[in-house]
Amino acid sequence: MRKMKKEFIAHIRTSDGAEQLLVDHLKEVQHIAEEIGEKIGLKHVTGLAGMLHDMGKFSDAFQNYIREAVANPDDPPKRGSVDHSTAGGKFLIEQSQPINSASQILVECVANVIFSHHGQLLDMVDKEGQSPFMGRATSEKEFDFVAVQQRFFQEMYNLTYMTDYMKQAEAEMQTYLESKLKSVKTNGEAAIAIQKATSFVTMYIFSALIDADRRNSRAFEEQEEITHFEVQPLWQTFEQRLNQDLENKQQDALPNEITRLRKQMSANCFDKAAVPTGIYTLSIPTGGGKTLASLRFALRHAQFHQKQRIIYIVPYTTIIEQNAQEVREVLQAEDYLLEHHSNLIEDSEHHENLSFNAYQAARRLNAAKDNWDVPILFTTMVQFLETFYSGKSRNSRRLHNLANSIVIFDEVQSVPTHCVSLFNEALNFLTHTCNTTGVLCTATQPALQHVQHNIDIDGEIIENLPTIIQAFKRTEIISMLKTEGWRTEEIREFIGETLTARNNVLIILNTKKAVRDLYDQFKYADFYVVHLSTGMCPAHRKEKLEVMREKLKKKEKFVCISTQLIEAGVDISFECVIRSLAGLDSIAQAAGRCNRNGEVDLQDVYVINHAEESLSKLPTIKKGGEGSRYIMKDLQDNSALFGGYLLSTEAMTHYFYDFFRAFDTTLNYPLNNTSIYDLLFSVDTDWNKSYIKGAGRKHPLATLASYKTAFSHFEVIDAKTQGILVPYGEGKNLISQLTGREPIYDYKVFLKKAQQYSVNVFKHDFEALKTNNLLIIVQFGSFNIYAAKESGYDDQFGISVQGEASLDLLNI
Structure with a gap:
């Protein structure tokens, strides 16, 4: 009787019990990984990781395990109890015979990725002087490695194919490493260049494997085909829509100098779009229309160089909504644009201890997270840096989608000081290896080319920049610093005096407490007073901004008291701005909220020093303020310095040079x-x-x-934050869905809506909310989503950790 051939399976679909053959999974993941690697000339390197990653599933132990898990869902074997990720790396190490550094580096990088594809990359060397990587490679695992190898050769590829494939991978790695040695002059420089190159290429291979594996697994589980959109026709269509929108706006705009300069800078962006892939500065003055101007450059540059996507990196979640909505409306690109900035889900990378049903719930929620495979993406600096340095697979899988793209860093001066070197190296890798163009977009360029681990700037997109900056001057910066500083009561009185001659005043302070204290001083004011801070959800802030814009049109009296969140990207124009002393870049951004459209020749921006602000835990703001104070004094002593203007390019470069020198020991994290x-x-x-x-x-x-x-x-910000869904407006309905009172039909749609009604809180506030019983906790497997109770959110101030929310509609 003929013996039936044993079928080795990779996955069993939960909906209908269909089986995915292991050989199909490995070859399909290999193919996807090859496409990802081909973008940077490493097709066979990433393909090698794809074909070997689940080699361990050829073991009897794993085959028994997966069938038992499905046969007994109420009492399945413990997840992760059978190791299937060691075999592929071990096979690679034993099959290879490194003859040079490139072949050894290839083996180490790919083997580490395979070992780690269900967790984090292993240390090659740890603090004890040992190698966890070698420990994994030489360990004796509880499976028949000989049988696994035999089955791989029988089912997948023969030895000849594997030998040829590995030679091609070695040749690609050799070419990659040689490209990093072209400009080095010493052996020491060569060693450092190779170390950087291998670290980043390992991250890229890891990204390729994680995304290829998850995409294929999801396609099988959800019975969907992996589709690719043809992006190049989109760029031309989007460019036509953008140009038409700009033409309409220019016809409607006031015919003043500001309008003329905006048009000129937009034309610069269009004309310069043919420049080679590289790193460029786009130093459009605040209020100069940089979002659409940078988009104009990016769309045309994408056509010239066949780029795959445009990615906007913004400093804060608070401005994603506004910028993304502006681009979405202009391009009519709802289906092609993604906003990614929520950390509403608190999750774990590990699901070994979950029941079968809990694991399926976790998978459903995880599937709602995007891998950034869209033509136009808006995300935050935190998400960008975590893609490289968090080490978590959900972040790492997105890294390869930064390749062959245009990455626009809006307000790039906001890169956290301790992350400067890491940011620069990531941008260098994207540009020099991944064929990605970086655009540093800000009115206050942070001089990142002047630090030790720097970037090389290939040029400025805007022509005649000093002349434009001077012509764009719409405010007079007035120093009102006091030796003893300004008390809160004095600031209130000064605002009152200022309102006698003006209709509106914006005051920006450095801490939420200072903002709250000053707001309380206006409790009995006979004019409208609005409070803005990051304690409020985006939808809440948006509504308040709309109210203020209406009052600006009607020239009604009001005061806005805000943290620095209003400085970056918020399109609103006040008659007067008061800024608490901070860095020169912050003062420039604050000035950009005053006389924004050149309504009059000049308006006043006052700089004060708040005596009651506690900056002991905000060293960069404190040091930045000191730097601004010195430059203001230098100009008072010699009005010819820095071109005679506090916000000139010369002044800004001088400021950042001294700022980074003061923090030199912290730039490397x-x-x-x-x-x-x-x-x-x-x-x-x-x-x-x-x-x-x-x-x-x-x-x-x-x-x-x-x-x-x-x-x-690694953490981008000093204190980790957690997203909280809040009961404001539509947020109440979302919480009802979350708690099961209403069904959630589409998790992706739910999470997208939830971003507008969520607030990121620091750990101490998060713990206070839990202690005061102000949180609702909903579990999806290993995932947690947190929602605030009614008394945990205030309609004036946002999150209320003491449960004192009044939900008072006065002064809103």
Whole structure:
């Protein structure tokens, strides 16, 4: 009797019990990974990871495990109890015979990715001078490795195919590494260049494998085809719509100098779009229309260089909605534009302890998260940096979609100081390896080319910039600094005096407490007073901004008291602005909210020093304020300095040069006795020396990065935040859906809506909300979504950690 061939499976679909053959999964993931790798000339490198990643599923142990999990859903075997991710890396190491550094680097990078594709990249070397990577590679796992190899050769590819494929991968890696050595002059420089190159390429391979694996698994589970949109025709269509919109706006605009300059700068962006892929500055003055001007450059540049997507990186979640909506309306691009900025979901990378049903719930919610595979994306600086350095697979899988793109960094001066070196290296990798154009878009360029680990600027897009900056001057910056500083009562009185001659005043302070305290001073004011802070959800802030715009049109008396959130990208124009002392870039951004459209020749922007602001935990704001104070004094002493203008390019460059020099020791993201920069990109560290002298004698390594350690310490902001869904407006209905009172039919749509009604809170506020029983917690497997109760959100101030929400509609 003929023996039936055993079928090796990778997945079993939950809806109908259909089986995905392992050989199909491996080859399909290989194909997707090859497409991703081809973007940077590493098709066979990423393909190697794809074909080997689930090799361990050829074991009897795994085949028994997966069938048992489906057969007994109420009492399945523990998730992760059978290791299937070691075999592929082990196979690669044993099959290869490294003959040069490129072949050894290839093996180490790809094997680490395979070992780690259900978690985080392993440390090549750890603080003990050991190698977790080699520990994994040499461990004796509980499966028949010989049988696994035999089945792979029988079912997948023969030895000849594998040998040829690996030679092609080695050749690609050799070419990649040689490209990084063209400009080095010493052996020391070469070693550093190779270390950077291997760290970033490992991240890219990891991204390729994670995304390819998840896309294929989801396509099988959801019974959907993986489709690719043809993006190039979109760029031409979008460009036509944008140009028509700009023409209409220019016809409707006031025929003044500001309008003429905006038109001129927009034309510059259009004309310069043929420049080669590189890093460019776009230094449009505040209020100059940089969102649409930069989009005009990007759309035409994408056509010239066949780019795949346009990505806007903005500093805060608070301005994503406005900028994205502006672009969406102009381009009529609802289906092609994604806003990604919510951390509403608190989740875990590990699901080993979940029941079968809980795991399926987690998968449904996870499927609602996007991998950035859209033509136009708006996201935050936090999300951008976490894509490289968080080490979490949900972030890392997006990295490859930054390749062959145009990345526009709006308000790039907001890169956190401790992340400057990491930001620069990521941008260098994107430009020099991934064929990506970076646009540093801000009126206050932060001089990132003048730090130790710098970037090279290929040019400025705007012509005659000094002349334009001077012509765009719409405000007079007036220093009103006092030796003892301004008390809150004095600021209130000064605002009252200012309103006698003006209809409206904006005052920007550095802390939420200072804003709240000053707001309380106007409790009995006979004019409208509005409070803005990040404690309010986007929909709440948007409504308040619309109310203020109406009052501006009607020239009604009112005061807006805000944190610095209003400075970046909010299109609103006040007759007078008062700014609490901060960095020169912040003063410039505040000035951009005054006389924005050149309604009159000049309006006043006053700079004060608030005596009651506590900046002890805000060292960059404190130091920035000191730098601004020095430059203002220099100009008072010599009016010819910096072109005679506080906000000139010369003044801004001088400010940032001194600012970065003051924080020189923190730019590399310092840790105890080391830094994240050194853990990822340096060769000569104490950890590496310890390994080389000890365990490295038996197992020498070509790559030495401490990925897992570095990623475990990385946070873009000093304190982690958690998204909270709040009961404001439509948010109440969303909370009802979340708690099961109404069904959720589409998780992706739900999460998109929820972003407008969520607030990111710091850990201490989050703990206070929990302690005061002000949170509703809803679980989806290992995922948690948090919602505030009615008493936890105030219609004046937003999140209320003490449960004192009045929901008072006065002064709203």
